[in-house]
Amino acid sequence: MRFSALADKVILAWGWPKRLIALVAGASGALALPPLDLWPLIVVPMTVAVWLIDGAVGETWRTRFQSAVVAGWWWGFGFFLAGLWWLGAAFLVEADKFAWAMPLGVVALPAFLALFPALGFGFARLIWPHGGGRIFALAVALTLSEYLRGHVLTGFPWNVYGMMLAGQNWIAQFASIAGLYGLTLVAVAIGAAPAVLGTAKPGPARWRIPALALVALCGLLGFGAWRIPTQPVANVSGVKLRLMQPNLPQDAKFNPQNAELILAHYLKLSDRATSPATLGVQDVTHLIWPESAFPFLLGRTPQALSRIAALLPPNTTLITGAARAGETLPGESRPPIYNSVQVVNDEGVVVASYDKVHLVPFGEYLPAFLEKLIRGVGLSEFVSVPGGFAAGERHTPLIVRGLPPAATVICYEAVFPGAVIPEGPRPGYILNLTNDGWFGQTSGPYQHFAQARLRSIEEGLPLVRVANTGISGIVDSYGRVVASLPLGTEGVLDAGLPRSGPVTLYAQLGDAFFAGLVAVFLLLSRIRAA
Template sequence: MERLAGRIILLSGVSRALVGFAAGLVAVLTQPPFGIFAAAFVSFPILVWLIDGIATNPNDGLLKRLLPAASIGWSFGFGYFLGGLWWLGNALLVEADAFAWALPLTVVGLPALLALFYAVAVVIARCLWSDGMGRITALALGFGLAEWLRGFLFTGFPWNAIGYAAMPMPLMMQSASVVNLATINMLAVFVFAAPALIWTGKGARPGLAIAVALFATHVAFGFYRLGQPAPQPPAPQMTVRLVQPVIDQAKKMDDRERSSIFENHLSLTAAPAEERGKRPDIVVWPETSIPFILTDNPDALARIAEVLEEGQILVAGAVRAEDAGAGLPPRYYNSIYVIDDRGQIVGAADKIHLVPFGEYLPFEDLLSSWGLSSVAASMPGGFSAAKIRPLLTLPGGRTVYPLICYEAIFADEVDGNARLADALLNITNDAWFGDTPGPRQHFHQAQLRAVETGTPMIRAANTGISAIVDARGVLVVGLGYNYKGVVDTILPGKMPSVTDAAMRSKIFWLTASFLLLVAAISRLGFNIRKN
């Protein structure tokens, strides 16, 4: 293995870029549907050795000296994001006549842009690079800061953050109840890169010992927390039905199919409970499951009232229209409605974090003049974003915290109200992406929000994956991808919060500061030894 490390260190030019790209592709195996976290113990040591091999002229300017590091980071990131996000192109094939031209921009262009974050990560690391443990500390800091930036810059897109690789199953998710994803990103890179110490550099023993201790603590805490009694449902118990209709996206966009789609949802809602099972108190439909503007269709509300039994509640995704004033077109919102057994809308919540180019068009005046439009929004101007995320109060006093579609991937945007709710509610329509890794990755990331908040999650998806997840991220019941049907279960209880958002943020910055201190001291000692 030492020979392999030496060969990688000595690579140059195109060979170096291709090995970086391949290492990024290997890292994709850590994410669903594979979940092979051990792949990161291959990809990150390779990245360390590639950085070890950077040779620059000290007489060159700063930018020229940092360019090789940026190139390595970008190659690694391009492989990682290309291999992990290619399925986004499926959304453009739903209306291929209108959007197929943008396929290269989505499948290749977006990974190329996201790879710039990993270029920044390696540049930060390179500025603090030394030998031994110092260099993996620098790499962990660089990736931690880059992933933190990726969470909010340009509206944010923290999909497949490196930290998820360390949390492929509930046993390895429990650390998320103590520290935030940004901290896990940093510590995961340190652990994944640690094998590089075995074959190159000094300081192998302390670095490996720390990495083993971190990993062991991570797993041991998972055993401890899962060994505790499962959170008990609060009284009175509430039975939830998830409806997974499996409607093809092209069919959902066909006006002639709207009535049959609506009746399909109603028939699944009216399906009898399982043998000796309790009648569901709440029925949950996926995102945009109501295929028309509900407030313009009183007959549809009457049909819902006919199907719901006394005391039952329907929670459904729909497009909500709002009058914008005289002479202006209506504003449209991607929303959740709460509807009672009399067909009355008794609650609503709108999506806050919209998908750029999917639900709205950035720089609309300019880009629409070029003939561009958003993919998912068929109404003029696309969707509007809500300003607040209210708790949805259900009849009976239970509350849910609404997360529509990919809002569930933004860990830092799930605020303190989530811990006050009885459940997180995530409705989505992943039919856009077909039977690809996308829906599996989406479910995995949503699953972590339950662990972070100590709050169970109700998740309804058009084509899957629909599930009830308890406060530890454990799957209670679910429907696999493309499985049409319903599933009923009692909503699990909550778990006490370990840390709050403010404490998690402090832990992140304290960890980053400590890594910076260690990397800087190592760099200083490295320079002294060289001279």
């Protein structure tokens, strides 16, 4: 089929055939995300998006807007359905309690998230120009809808469209200038550019926008090749890290009856020799365990702290995820429980902590405006903490002896661009402790790792990531994986800490450069060529 005939087929489609085209086109976008990272396939959903909006016709602006919104919803539903199917695994961890509610995560959430691209399609139709300018209009509209998705109702910036290009490390370097949303803007434009070949009149003019997109893509590749040094980044002197990945099944991990077995497993694995020349934990300065490592309150369990102290050599420090109890306030029956990172010295004393600020809705707490309704139908948050976790007051640096200050992010916090760095002096690295064991051997942990890795590129800081079931690893400030443990394996990883890179433009300006790009793209949307 000729390209123009394919375009006509999409543009002229109506009713359920059009919805099916939108659904399949949106779903194809998931192929460009981790773990497949088939980033050239971004052309499919974005090109079809242009033709779907072309076909949103009607006698009034209202009917055209409504037609575009419907197409955008089906397109977005396909994208999120294919990109977030793995959320269903969390409902099977305690299947007796949550399996019946699986459709809420697998279908209802994608249906809700699809409202954002629906708004993007609708806004694009309102400003829809003729010719090649509509490529820039689509890029602006979809990117702004993604920005809203990342901020409304605490935000859910998972699988923002720019992540379709982030798997190619040279291209991903553009995030050091414009962040994830700037990368999204150019990703949508590049992916949508071939659409004009199916609708423009024959002649040289029809190639202008695709040629411009190709030049932009080559520019991104060239910038990335120039920015990334050819040599490895030097390590911080005197730092020897050991990352411990226990790979415990989620159903066993939070069972208090297994507390002794879990701690014994951690202690034994942490002291494992990785070669004939190594002496286990005796060789390291810092031992790091994953998020929510224990089914008990570490700070209130002296026996566990004593056993940890017996493991740690002099001047070796443990950094671990753990639930932490705060002070009971007047009028409250129990203390608030925080999802925290705690630092334990070689004497078994907790000397520092960071409390997670950005909690996972429905996973770690129930939104107040929905809590009565949700509990009324027999649901609760996934974590085994009565009432859910309490949120930390503010994002603070974690100070650990022998290490530069850390920008600490626990699990979900790593997916928020521009929000991983605490106020104050620039930290030396990003520390991400997580537990992706809820999602098993699915694409979810790969997507999470990719998003944490992009934070390194945006901020110019190395990443130290420790996950219960993986992926654990060290990433330098250019997004290069220095060392890692694969998903679904048990083990320890010994590595140094790469030095921080130069302060990036994104770290200095935040989304200001992205906002400027939006203005430029709006001006370019007035182009009528092709």
